[in-house]
Amino acid sequence: MKHATSALILxxxxxxxxxxxQSGGKSESAQKSAAKSNATPxxxxxxASGLRYKMLTSGPAGGKSPTITDSVTVHYRGTLTNGTxxxxxxxxxxxxxxxxxxxxxxxxxxxQLMKPxxxxxxxxxxxxxxxxxxxxxxxxxxxxxxxxxxxQVNGAP
Numbered sequence: 001m002k003h004a005t006s007a008l009i010l011x012x013x014x015x016x017x018x019x020x021x022q023s024g025g026k027s028e029s030a031q032k033s034a035a036k037s038n039a040t041p042x043x044x045x046x047x048a049s050g051l052r053y054k055m056l057t058s059g060p061a062g063g064k065s066p067t068i069t070d071s072v073t074v075h076y077r078g079t080l081t082n083g084t085x086x087x088x089x090x091x092x093x094x095x096x097x098x099x100x101x102x103x104x105x106x107x108x109x110x111x112q113l114m115k116p117x118x119x120x121x122x123x124x125x126x127x128x129x130x131x132x133x134x135x136x137x138x139x140x141x142x143x144x145x146x147x148x149x150x151x152q153v154n155g156a157p
Contacts (some may be wrong), residue, residue, distance in 0.1 A: 047113075051106050052123035059117020064153055066100050066111055071154040073097045074111075077147045086137045092135070095151055104129050110148065119149040 004143040022139045044054045066072050075095045100111050106124030114120060124144040126132075134140045 007100045047109060049105075049109060049128060050125050051109050051128055053110055053113070054121045055118060056121055057117070057119035059150070063115030063117060063137045065113065066153045067125070067149075068101050068108065068112065069099075069156045071097060071099050071156070072111055072150060073152040073154060075151060079145045081143050081145060084137075097154065104144075106144070107146070107148075110136065111147050111150065112146070114150040116150055116152055119147065120149060122146040 044052055046052050073095050075089045077085060077090055079085050098109055106128035110120060110122050124139045126143050129144045130138060132140050
């Protein structure tokens with residue numbers, strides 16, 4: 001099962017990359033323009049900001065999406081576009097809880113599109129991530145790929 005899940009995540013990540021993962025050295029406006037012009041085959045959606053996501057699993061109908069002021073509990077795995085894992089709540093064996101407005105802009109946008117039980121593959125262009133700042137093992141201007149499972153909306157902190 002673990003290998004099947006990893007294969008699914010890798011497939012989704014490669015699909016997201018193939019639909020426009022090329023930020024190195026481009027200006028933010030050039031990245032946004034490229035993101036908007038890319039086709040979104042195979043269930044990949046591109047938002048107006050340039051965030052790309054693919055729903056991997058849909059939660060139960062009627063779930064409530066978090067708002068900007070809510071706190072959420074999630075499981076996630078973050079990788080660079082070369083596949084290097086830089087953070088994973090799955091590997092730690094413990095989900096993470098934080099405010100929707102306390103994360104990078106790409107996450108803030110994506111979380112508000114999700115409902116409990118949803119699992120998304122996210123492609124976050126650098127301008128919706130850490131931008132020109134390096135962060136730990138994440139180099140400056142890095143596009144990021146995440147697998148995010150929204151476990152719970154906890155309401156306002």
